[in-house]
Amino acid sequence: MTNTTSTSRYANEHHIHRFVKIWLITGLIMIFFQIVIGGVTRLTGSGLSITKWDVVHGSVPPLTTAAWEAEFELYKQTPQYQKINAGMSLSEFKFIYFWEFFHRFWARLMGLVFVFPFCWFLWRRMLSRRLVRMLVIVVALAGLEGFFGWIMVASGLIQRPWVNAYNLTLHLSTALVIFSFLLWTTFIAYRPVRPVWTDSGLRRLGWVLIGVAFVQIALGAMMSGSKAGLFFPTWPDQGGTFLPDVLLVADHWRVENFLNYDTNPFMPALIQFLHRNTAYLLTLLVVYFVWRTRNLRLTPAMQWGNRAMLLTLAVQVLLGITTLINCRGSIPVLLGVLHQAGAVLLLMALLYVCYQMKNRDSGFVSHDDTTT
Numbered sequence: 001m002t003n004t005t006s007t008s009r010y011a012n013e014h015h016i017h018r019f020v021k022i023w024l025i026t027g028l029i030m031i032f033f034q035i036v037i038g039g040v041t042r043l044t045g046s047g048l049s050i051t052k053w054d055v056v057h058g059s060v061p062p063l064t065t066a067a068w069e070a071e072f073e074l075y076k077q078t079p080q081y082q083k084i085n086a087g088m089s090l091s092e093f094k095f096i097y098f099w100e101f102f103h104r105f106w107a108r109l110m111g112l113v114f115v116f117p118f119c120w121f122l123w124r125r126m127l128s129r130r131l132v133r134m135l136v137i138v139v140a141l142a143g144l145e146g147f148f149g150w151i152m153v154a155s156g157l158i159q160r161p162w163v164n165a166y167n168l169t170l171h172l173s174t175a176l177v178i179f180s181f182l183l184w185t186t187f188i189a190y191r192p193v194r195p196v197w198t199d200s201g202l203r204r205l206g207w208v209l210i211g212v213a214f215v216q217i218a219l220g221a222m223m224s225g226s227k228a229g230l231f232f233p234t235w236p237d238q239g240g241t242f243l244p245d246v247l248l249v250a251d252h253w254r255v256e257n258f259l260n261y262d263t264n265p266f267m268p269a270l271i272q273f274l275h276r277n278t279a280y281l282l283t284l285l286v287v288y289f290v291w292r293t294r295n296l297r298l299t300p301a302m303q304w305g306n307r308a309m310l311l312t313l314a315v316q317v318l319l320g321i322t323t324l325i326n327c328r329g330s331i332p333v334l335l336g337v338l339h340q341a342g343a344v345l346l347l348m349a350l351l352y353v354c355y356q357m358k359n360r361d362s363g364f365v366s367h368d369d370t371t372t
Helices: 002-008 018-043 065-076 079-083 091-125 129-154 166-191 199-228 255-259 266-292 300-326 333-355
Strands: none
Touching: 018 091, 018 166, 018 199, 018 333, 065 079, 065 091, 091 129, 129 166, 166 199, 166 333, 199 266, 199 333, 255 266, 266 300, 300 333
């Protein structure tokens, strides 16, 4: 009786209400655009334009000339203004203020869109026990993401005229973890019964692809945060060589150079070297994965996933190369944002493929297998 009562408090995992599914898709779309908006904010140098953070401040933009002047005066006290943007006009300040305001506004809007429906669905018992567990993790990570976001902004208000690259990487990585959790939750809501897979090696390889992709995206954040693309805007060589000379000097491998990455060419060279070669590794692994599935009777969903994986990877590689070779004096904003968006789409394709591979029973049979 107790088990029956407990179960009745939750929706049937196999029959999730369509409003819940629409809500999950809405959340995914909003997080995707938040990552894109964050890319624009970073590449336009807008992230430090609002110097305070609290629940209220920044929720409404300045509405009078005096209010704009007050915000501008606060910005003039930052290292970014004093070292990079000294002499900036009020209209130029309004441009960078807009992107940081929009980034924060979208985050607040996501909170409203997520939290209130979540509470409603809980009250109406429209979520399964499994979805509740996943969504609680998403909520906790979202709170942590807001905290990391402020730490990132604060790191650029003291000495450096830009945010700390390590904090930026942590902020973006956490956003991707949230997106991945919510995407997996959406898969569960739409297709709770997954296909099964007998090849444990391929299943493990699928998760290796996701791990390598996460590392690659984190390195991309470091590339952006340290402006490493400006140091070696060439391809396929890196400043004329495969391995830059600065990486071959033993004395450069010091903790100081890792911490003060923006005071020497060592870290930009290392980050770009790792980012390039992790991309090569990921490309080879994806192609190998698809090649390994060539003799298997794949479901239409798995076939679509393989094609999406290859397509997003190809586009992402081309965007990466194009962005890099156009880093002449400054990072091209449009290409950089498209490259970041492409990384999210590639991660989506990888997660979709992994979701198709359950870890027991049968279901995917080789063409050479005579059983049906």
